[in-house]
Amino acid sequence: MTRLAPLLERNALFAAQHTPGPLARPTSGTLIVTCLDHRVDPALILGLHLAEAPVIRNAGGRITDAVIDDIAFLAFLAGQLFVDRTGGPGSLFEVAVIHHTQCGSGLLADPDFRAQASQATGVPQDILAANAVIDPEATVALDVQRLLDSPRCSPEIIVSGHVYDVETGRVTTVLDAASSVASSQ
Numbered sequence: 283m284t285r286l287a288p289l290l291e292r293n294a295l296f297a298a299q300h301t302p303g304p305l306a307r308p309t310s311g312t313l314i315v316t317c318l319d320h321r322v323d324p325a326l327i328l329g330l331h332l333a334e335a336p337v338i339r340n341a342g343g344r345i346t347d348a349v350i351d352d353i354a355f356l357a358f359l360a361g362q363l364f365v366d367r368t369g370g371p372g373s374l375f376e377v378a379v380i381h382h383t384q385c386g387s388g389l390l391a392d393p394d395f396r397a398q399a400s401q402a403t404g405v406p407q408d409i410l411a412a413n414a415v416i417d418p419e420a421t422v423a424l425d426v427q428r429l430l431d432s433p434r435c436s437p438e439i440i441v442s443g444h445v446y447d448v449e450t451g452r453v454t455t456v457l458d459a460a461s462s463v464a465s466s467q
């Protein structure tokens with residue numbers, strides 16, 4: 283028995299109608315970075331269909347070193363695949379960083395909760411504190427800048443910042459798309 287059984291039944295329905303496609307340019311031209319929260323599924327809140335956008339998710343939707351690793355690789359991969367691109371900012375893709383209200387990572391702002399979480403997980407308290415999303419508009423701006431400031435951020439990508447409100451279902455843009463080239467000038 284597995285709890286996945288009812289979901290595998292849904293997969294059987296999906297597979298019955300599925301048309302496979304090649305590894306090609308994501309049709310939305312975006313890469314989404316967001317929280318792993320099950321209330322914040324980008325396929326649903328942004329109406330994404332199959333092959334429209336790669337998605338990277340972690341606690342908070344934070345731009346960590348591991349996320350920068352993935353984005354750097356995807357930029358390299360896109361450069362190999364999108365040989366017909368014009369070059370310049372945004373010619374590979376736009377990274378849309380989406381933080382959200384009522385993020386569970388915000389609980390880490392409480393020192394007692396953070397100490398318990400650190401003990402249970404082995405993750406140092408300062409790292410847990412740095413990953414907490416309490417003010418999503420502030421953390422998303424911080425993370426957009428962190429990605430733009432990284433020497434591994436391709437000048438051919440652009441980065442934007444947004445906040446999803448779990449109450450209203452609305453995504454609001456906090457920072458319009460910018461490139462590392464514009465950011466460093």
Ligand SMILES: [Zn+2]
Pocket residue numbers: 317318319341342343382384385386387
């Ligand atoms: Zn969250």
